[in-house]
Amino acid sequence: MATSDVLDTEALTFYREHGWFATGTVLPEDLLDRAEEVVRGLDEDRRDLRVPQGLRDFLAWPPGMPRPTRLNQYIALQYQAISDLTSFPALARTAALLTGSSQLRIFNTALIRKRPGAARQYARVGWHCDRAYWATCSSPRMTTAWVPLQDTTVSMGTLAVMDASHAWPDTTDVRALRTAKTFITEDHDLLWDRIDALRSGAVSVDVRRIELRRGQVSFHHPLTLHGSGANLSEVSRNAISIHYQDAANHYVPAVETDGTPAEYVHDGFVGRLPNGEPDYADPEICPTVWPPASPASA
Template identity: 75%
Template structure:
């Protein structure tokens, strides 16, 4: 579903049923042009914002031949254009509407650059759920905005979701899929086999490839299974992921499958609460974006 009007109750209902929603053209060209200008200096490690010193080594992309798909986290803490994009009222308003939240903060942002070329290692993004990476979050009302910086077609490896997968029953097999951290994987055939096995559980595996024009944005639920194919186009596919958290979200102690403490990359950067736990409301790392200031 995609609309050109300001999203309303129909959009929220669609999101609840399908686990994703695509807007009409809501972002101005001027902002997208500024975001694209950032890319020319990215590999030179030039920034116009000053991220926390503890984060700088983490932010650097390794030198040498880059992977076909590259991820640069905390992009909105490094560049003003990316910060303005992540906090844009059209995005924050829609995220609040879809999640039913009155107040939102940024949880994280990332630039995903997918270079052309199918026959390369890591050319595709594996099926995964964002919730798998957020086991230390208390909220189930987070959401992700996926913002392409150019027209993005199926051939370029656009975002692909499994429609309605956020409502699948929590069986052992589905729980294993939802908790698998398979954003980066080489064994895509195994992931497809896992999806095929779900059909025996009366689950409908409905693949939706979301083509978007520049200025459109898609949102997906943290339990929506999603991934993307290789970029068969002629230019790089650049997109920004903006993860939003509602005001109630807080750090929740969790454990990995092997019993070790779970963590999110935030945990070593955000300020600490009096009890020593990470504070996911740290305004430096997780600034509020809805309602707009003032």
């Protein structure tokens, strides 16, 4: 068996057992340098890609207004350097391997900037599952890549995961956590108490804080609980998340826990299917990244 085959097998086994996986160094320095340059220029609100028409108002940012530490959605649709990073073949190939998918599209991309300080907006990200935000997605095989643009330590508020939480039993309490939209929460202690209470059952609560060197990437399963602490360093912590969807994924009607219709951010922006439902294969907003386009068709 070739070395690459051994590494692939080990990665897949680890991901299936733990619900996350951290790569070695897979991103080249020049790609990361270009992405960092984009981040430094965000306050100027200049873009070098033509934003899809439906997203223009959603992504509008008043000129001259400073951007706080915030979630910048659809970042790859606005800047060529970020688009090149999020479609980088080594990332897409790993996502395809971990999800067992022969074809992948991007579902969304986002930049989260954590400026130093425990009182900043998004200083802490609450424990949550990505699946809670994907109720209208038919596929259970989506995955998220988390790409830091610098060496990222615990003190900077690196990504933390609940090891093997994707495999927790589907009890009422676990299901409540998995469906809660707690990326932003006003009571982190209460959320932790709910998680910690599961220890009395058959659940092992094991927090892993994933420190990554620049060029490394972590992936996590849609049912893996994850979050992050405050950035207590003296520099900004910049990271890009890439949500990948397999070719089979499509829109399905769903309801939230309160009974209201579920909706993803871009349901009103993507193209429509013949039946009028959102098209999650819209090539403008959800481009295919695996397999990579051949030079002749690119």
